[in-house]
Amino acid sequence: MSIIDFRSDNTGAAAPQMIEAIAAANIGTAAGYGADEWTTALQQRFSDFFETKVRVFPVATGTAANALALASICPPFSAVYCSGIAHIETSEGNATGFFGAGTKLVHVDGPHGKMDPAKLSDALAGAGVGLTHKSQPAAINLTQATDLGAVYSLDEIHALTNVARVHGLKVHMDGARFANAAARLGCTPAEATWKAGVDILSFGVTKNGGVMADGIVVFSPDVAQQLAFHLRRAGQVWSKMRFGSAQLMRYIEGGLWLDLARRSNAAAARIASALSGEPGVRLLAPVEANEIFVEMVPAAMDALEREGIRFFRRGPRMARFVCRWDTTDAEIRALTDAIVRSSAALVR
Amino acid sequence: MSIIDFRSDNTGAAAPQMIEAIAAANIGTAAGYGADEWTTALQQRFSDFFETKVRVFPVATGTAANALALASICPPFSAVYCSGIAHIETSEGNATGFFGAGTKLVHVDGPHGKMDPAKLSDALAGAGVGLTHKSQPAAINLTQATDLGAVYSLDEIHALTNVARVHGLKVHMDGARFANAAARLGCTPAEATWKAGVDILSFGVTKNGGVMADGIVVFSPDVAQQLAFHLRRAGQVWSKMRFGSAQLMRYIEGGLWLDLARRSNAAAARIASALSGEPGVRLLAPVEANEIFVEMVPAAMDALEREGIRFFRRGPRMARFVCRWDTTDAEIRALTDAIVRSSAALVR
Amino acid sequence: MSIIDFRSDNTGAAAPQMIEAIAAANIGTAAGYGADEWTTALQQRFSDFFETKVRVFPVATGTAANALALASICPPFSAVYCSGIAHIETSEGNATGFFGAGTKLVHVDGPHGKMDPAKLSDALAGAGVGLTHKSQPAAINLTQATDLGAVYSLDEIHALTNVARVHGLKVHMDGARFANAAARLGCTPAEATWKAGVDILSFGVTKNGGVMADGIVVFSPDVAQQLAFHLRRAGQVWSKMRFGSAQLMRYIEGGLWLDLARRSNAAAARIASALSGEPGVRLLAPVEANEIFVEMVPAAMDALEREGIRFFRRGPRMARFVCRWDTTDAEIRALTDAIVRSSAALVR
């Protein structure tokens, strides 16, 4: 592999254990569509993992997880309150509106991709609850880690979910990078979710060493019942579900999920540290997970590309670098060297 | 494995080659969402396979393949003409209507799960084309093999697609068991599809030794363009698409798909042969693929279950037995013996 | 008016009282979107009319009434059980499926456009409740009067709604010709609806002398709450709602609704009586409301048209004649004479 790849965590390889788990599930016959032993066991393992009875549904993608989780908690004339740079807003086509039959996304700003609780409160106060010409607030969506690579503290989550509760809204957490956030917070999965007021969780696996399954974790039984039908109608129920369930089980077994996340977090931290104090380099948010967002002039970004660094431009002056669980030391050095070099030359 | 399992072909194991293909794709980094080398190569391989330029999209499930294929060729006030026992009618929740924003399914009967061309023609003649209060005919749906285990001959397909063409309808083939049908027909994939008038194909993999991916094959470039957006919105585009594309490529490599299908077809043929002429046993359709549908009284079905045979009741007097690529000789013998025994005792 | 018009009851004039009611409501200013005095009064009048507290929503059309009533009581993975010739199945585009995000219609046959309770019971028993690949039964739809011009007796309604209750389904009555049915039954509006197990009613006005409004009457408060939002999102809430509410109020005032329905019923009865016993004329259902369905050979229908009779062919050998509140004696005579004449000549 000759390229230096910071495009995304989903460009990375799967952890070998995850593929071994698929292979290991390939024994004998098993009932289809989730009626198999693996999926049954998965319910218990995730209930243990989250220290409460949950329902967990493996799904194909994070977009499916987000859109169907929201569809299961929102009536068809509703609004979801989220950050203006939330993944459901910027990067999932019209999935939320489609699965929700029109569900609208309302932006609530705040620092580093977080929603500000006071602004959420204000927005809800002026939302026109009960007025039929207004989209009715139904849920909030938190991206954890955020879409600028920051991590909500438990206090910050509590502050937002309290506002949601006061207004009768459900709480959805987009945990595409849940492991990175949990690794950062050093708390239990329970503390990071239902104990902090989360009703339903998109449980990301793919970006953190997974193969081709993510999950939806439901902390409320009545929601789960509906969701099973939503998923089947959406073509998100594998007939050979055991291969999906085996992935999710292996992912949380023996702390694999945390090990992988700690590696990508550490890689990002090293990069952030190396860039700290460099002239002309400005981080757009604290590096608390595995993503680094840097303000750069276009010429600096051009220069990186010429050196073989692969990354995504998220704006005319915004570069995003994402670390994988298997990002190498060489890649880290190559990137930091290149940034320092190009920025030094380009400071204006 | 102690049970004798004829529940479905999706209860079976994956072919080891398919899992090896996933493992083999786990090298280095790769662009996300289908911009990787595997998915690029897949386009060429499938174009070779079908002897024409096609677009192929790996998707998570057969339901997704069917519903999104139809949504991409049907306007939102349309009707799809299909057998009354078509999978899209009986077994996919409301997926077609959901992805099609109301698309209606109109039944056209015929022998053994096939549509009768004359009845299709009559139905279309009376459909009220151009009348806004009528669902507008937009597509036909052929299940190949059919939902009673029969296989459309090429002539039968041509007869139906001709009717579709005359009325301006698109043709969708639900090929959940396309390999079994092709193995039976002994024709090329091209002959079985676009040369016979098919516009878009749900390309089944899972039931025939796959792991967790099926495909949509599009023979018309303009349809493919729209479909890419439909799929993204539907949460059917894996970020690590290489693992889906690798499965589909391996499936058609070296004739694996046909080898696997021939095995399950042969198993079914042996069972059908063994049952032939037995008193009290009536096959509900010719056994031309890997499924056997038998009329049985409830007591006979009860007796089978007591002997440890697993299968599905598709009606009060209808039993379905499905052979897998790895159905064993012992299973075949166990089933035929049990049927002969129980039926002999229960003939009325 | 020179033509002899039996095309539909919606081709007829509005009752002058209905237009006067619109004119009378045109005084001063009034709050928009249903917050006006007329709409408030309407709630009380209809609650009196139905002898129970109801919510009533004026809507633009019968299709809107049906599709939105059903959408308000059906989850998005559901099935509605109805006659195979129900208006929602044959004549409303894909409205039910569209507003219901995929809601499927399942046919239950019976005599004269009615559902047979035993067949309904059988269908529900085999529906696969709780299985995610099956559309989940959520409601039944009764067309009263039926789409063949018959009228459900109260006992027949009770028999069906009992089956619905046992299976946990809601009951929707499509009362596009509710007045004609009530006139026939000689019962109170309450007896014909909620006392017989109906949860929500499409209250037809247009076909029976109305101008441009129908209504949805909800007998369950929780359903009504959701429906208000559904209607607003669907563009079915007039800003000058007073003109819709004024129509509905006038319609039930002083028995106008029954007077109008009795006229069209009587016209139909006279025609049926005149045709009774004529050779070659076969009525396809008892004439119990204002529609007459006659089996006729195409040549007989051609002959009618040559004599200036306007009507609709509902099949190659089925003619439908609909009487309006203002169908004239001359029209009745012209039709019966023409049928007798043409049929006598065409008996085979």
Added chain:
Amino acid sequence: MSIIDFRSDNTGAAAPQMIEAIAAANIGTAAGYGADEWTTALQQRFSDFFETKVRVFPVATGTAANALALASICPPFSAVYCSGIAHIETSEGNATGFFGAGTKLVHVDGPHGKMDPAKLSDALAGAGVGLTHKSQPAAINLTQATDLGAVYSLDEIHALTNVARVHGLKVHMDGARFANAAARLGCTPAEATWKAGVDILSFGVTKNGGVMADGIVVFSPDVAQQLAFHLRRAGQVWSKMRFGSAQLMRYIEGGLWLDLARRSNAAAARIASALSGEPGVRLLAPVEANEIFVEMVPAAMDALEREGIRFFRRGPRMARFVCRWDTTDAEIRALTDAIVRSSAALVR
């Protein structure tokens, strides 16, 4: 009428001519669902009115007009670019997203409820055209007059529609107050629409003296063909369509539409003039149609209400006053006196 009503133009009475038109259409029978003579004539009258061949569809409400117009020009993975205070964003529930199966609204700001062409251009340049994870730009939506009571000049419209054309977008004009805008501009209906690049128009009638119908005017035949089916499926096609068509015809006959709009515009102009220069009174946009938006402290708004003035608060410090075609001199004087009085006392 004792209240002083500036709540909305839809609280006003209908022009008597409009109700007379309904009454005049109540003669004889007429084919249903738009196949009548009035609707046929309507096509010709509107084609004359707009100096080009158009299709015009009467619909029940402005929300229906907007949402269905947009649904007919937007594929189901699209985005509509509009002002952040556009009516489709703030006041129509989720109608656009619902009828568009997920269509997203993207805000483009500018002065006085207008979109700024340069900002539109920037937004489209960064929209990610061709990227499946991005909502694809499909249309722009102009509110004319705007939602702050300003009017786009013809040059301003051209500037925006040019941007739309360059990017391949269709142009929808929300003409809920089209008459007020046209009266202000002093141009022909053609100049204000298709000659300025508009593809489809929500033609407002209700707010300007109408009863219970608005219209959709289509300048492109291929769009119109689809729209007819969309409308039928949406329950927006009256069976007695003649009463809708008669309203729209009468509205444009003899300049009635302009006469009515000139009255409400003149009333608003008089109020604006009276407020001009008053200390403590700030108009939030130029008063170019029939609406006046005034920045006021809450106590000033409270004071107005105590004097019997009815109006809507559109924010904590924003009062909206709308003039009707029949707003009286007394109302105008009462309002201006009250504002001057309360504001003088409350200037801070």
